[in-house]
Amino acid sequence: MSADAPASSPPSAAPAPVSPLSVPIFRAVWVASMASNFGGLIQSVGASWMMTSLGGSAEMIALVQTSTSLPIMLLSMWAGAMADNLDRRKVMLVAQTFMLLVSLALAAAAWLGIMTPWLLLSLTFLIGCGTALNSPAWQASVGDMVPRAALPNAVALNSMGFNIARSVGPALGGLIVAAGGAAAAFMINALSYVGLMGVLARWAPDVPPRLLPREKLGVAMGAGLRYVAMSPPILRIMVRSALFGLAASAVPAMMPLVARDIVQGGAFTYGVLLGFFGLGAVGGALGSGWLRQRLSSESLVRLASAALAAGAATTGISPYLPITLAALALAGAGWVVALSTFNVNVQMSSPRWVVARSLAIYQMAVFGAMAGGSWMFGIIAQDHGAVLALHVAAAILIAGLAVSILLPLESVDDMNLDPQNLWQEPDMAVPVSPRSGPVVITIDHRVPQANIPAFLTAMEERRRIRRRDGARGWTLMRDLADPELWVERYDVPTWLDYIRHNQRRTFADAPNSDDLRSLRAEESEPVVRRLLERQTSALPFFGRTLGARELADPMTDPTRSN
Template sequence: MPEATTAPPAPKVTLWTPFAYSVFRAIWIAGMVSNVGTWMQNVAGVWLVTTLTTSALLVALMQTATSLPAFLLSMPAGAMADLVDRRRLLLFTQGFMSVVALGLGALTLANGISAYGVLGFTFLLGMGAALNAPIWQSIATELVPRQALPSAITLNGVSNNIARAIGPAIGGAIIAYYSAGWVFVLNGVSFLGTWAVVYFWKRQPTVTNGPAENFIGALRAGLRYVQYSPAIYGVLVRTFAFAFGAAAMWGLVSVVVARRLHLSSGHYGVMLSWLGAGAVTGAVLMGRAGSRLTFNQRVLLGVLAFVGTNTALALVNQIYVLYAVMFLSGIAWLMVMTSFSTTVQLSVPKWVQARVISVYMLVFQAGLSVGSLVWGELADHLSLQTALLAAAGWMLASTLLAFPFPMRSAEGLNLDPAEHWPDPTTESPIDPDDGPVLVMIEYQVAPADWAAFHQAAEQLTRLRLRDGALRAGVFADVAVPTRISEFFYVATWGEHQRQHHRFTREDQVVEGRVRRFHRGPEEPRVTHFLAFPNTSNVEVATPIPTLESQR
């Protein structure tokens, strides 16, 4: 008898595994160069406004000008990234940001720019970044396998933070010896480099099953998915709370350096460089010991670190001590942000990934925008120290969110399409826009199993609503109580067809728990009802008539 052979163990995934994939490696390098230009731009823009105005509020509004476009455009950008070719969108966004940065550089070199002008150009760059970000975040899933995705997300964070370590120092030196205008010009050139790499990327075309979604429907589908996904919802709450408190550091650190410590732009650049160096160190530490900490523990430690960051910026006067504080803050920043991003990307299937990422980024940028405005107003009307200490208090209070909104591990989820639902039998072809559609699934459930069946059915109902149903629930036959019917109500026939392809292997497990309670001789009976006569497309939930309303 031949000896049984076993497959060799899969190679261990390390932090550096994604670099084995050439396209990821090329895009990562191009992205890092562009990130260096972006951080040079951030330093130059904030310092230029600091020198052009005496208002701490206008300086803090630079963060708002960067973040507000994401609040306005993240969802449309996410929908477009899921509906159209991502490569073409990247070419457009990179080209747009290059033109804007070069224009700002030309005006600055010609001494034709004001503080409000810098804010305006920063807002335009923020628009480009908002359109670009969901696409850039989601393409990692196309470049590396799922098991290497956490490492790819961490490396993308490393890219940004290496740039944060290098960019501010380079930007500060150029400002000191030349002009902020040259920083803006170099940033514009860095976008052109990324444009060239994306241009030569031979992206595999995406195959979609079912009728194509329209833009408005895609937006609603993304929001609906988040609404009925508790794990994603919890991440969003924690993200906003963290970003709101961390905005005090990002929005006011230049004011601390210039107004409280009376130091130069070079010191401001070095402060941000220490922050970036800490983040890079944090990536290496997480690669070696990150598995020992859960996402919940990582976020909690990071939040507590930022309590210390805001307190130190308010009270510490020694610049070298603040360098060390910023280094530790960089470790905390990377630890928290990669935990949030990894959880989101591993928790959603590909069909809605960019839209959910866009919601996550919208909430993050909203926290930064609102936080910058609030802490800037406090600094202007009370004092800089009061604003920073209030932000520290907020961060400390936000640690309590770990109890109602814990971070759940998503690494073991199987989000491949199940594709196990057979196409409904129809007498004649049905137009995808016909509807509404009512789907009934009939079970035979013993009275002793009713409580457990109801609990399992509640989870399945949430999945129906998440994937496109406007209304869903479970009813028992009053004449035959053991006959229980699950129903869900969908706007159109095309939307129900999309539901078939949205159901994942992980969802199939939930459905299996419900079906285990079925005691009939045959499989549960599935019936489809189309509105009679056909009605126009219904995109919002409508009340179901009750007996009392019909009397």
């Protein structure tokens, strides 16, 4: 049976719920990652306080966070394509090794007394580059470690692990900076990568064998962008998460100024503030599973946005440390509940072949917005103070609640994105190679007059699915001599792309095929034709008869690239 006219199959049964920590590799990576998170947060405290001690302005202090977030916006798409096409474990190992080396350089510069504000920003930017490479591979690997049903809990556990580190790491970082200086914090961060590298080196992931050649990097990036652009549930997440990230960035970006100017503290106070923000995030992660059982994703994000807005506004007006700590705990809970909900929805809205790229684009949206937000709020704080910056952030979060009415998140819990695996090699008289192309596909549909309105509606969804999975030039035509005959037409660059296109069909797409089948004329089956597009001139054959292999070879016109 052709994949152009698939028969739907019942979705596979969802795996039984399991605790992600019962999976040995997830447990080992989770523990090692938490240790690495401790190091990263200690390093972050050291970098922010070093910028303050170097006499940096409020804008320069805020740029410390921007320098680590900006690479995620710039490199995540490339990193996501790498993670989907290469061994994710090896990608993570390369990233961890790179960050270890940069952290050692950061420690050396601090110890030698040669650190400058711009050198500090440059080195933290490089650490951000390592994070950008590591993050899509790590997040996509969670789905390789645990069943789909356990994915929300696994993502929440990752958030909890990070925020356990956040609740203690900054305070510990403040103590380390106060006792040994920023250089000690940077060295501890370098050592924190070693454990995770050891776990990854021993991990042998159980993933399905790759049946097709890897996509070229540029092609893979384009496929990821196309998939997200043609997937409304993911697009909504991108818009909502970017708006949330823009506003949420104000809280950690303004934290040094809150410690220094509003509550009149020092490095240790700054660490305590971050610690309570992390404690709130741990509470949010622990409660997110309970909340997820009772609230929709949309309700969770609205609740989290309101909590973060209240926490940011209170932090901006309270000179009293206990009130500020409580407000930051509330803000931390809102932070982690919203971001973990966005993350889960992206992963559960993306099939495995493109999940790292979807996560990469999500990271670009969130962390790009955070980078811009940190810079924006730094300028506001420079000119008008941290109080106004935090209140502007709270106002943006409240405005985001209005946006949620226009762009609500869709439910993804029952979405089955497993491949249908209906592709079978068709019978062909002309031999083709993977590079043969362009390939043009036409499909004849015979539709009774009464079914045409519903047919056109179903074909609009079919158009989205085709284009999402790699089709180009999709059109629908009606035969003027036979008004019941409709011809669907699209093309792909090569035969290999055609195979990929068909293998990307998921069970979530089956209802569309069922709808089209029910609308066709009785006892009418679609007629599928697969054609190789060919030039009619300028080929160097000089009138001789072409063989079958020559007819199947890729076009030689350099303007028709694959």
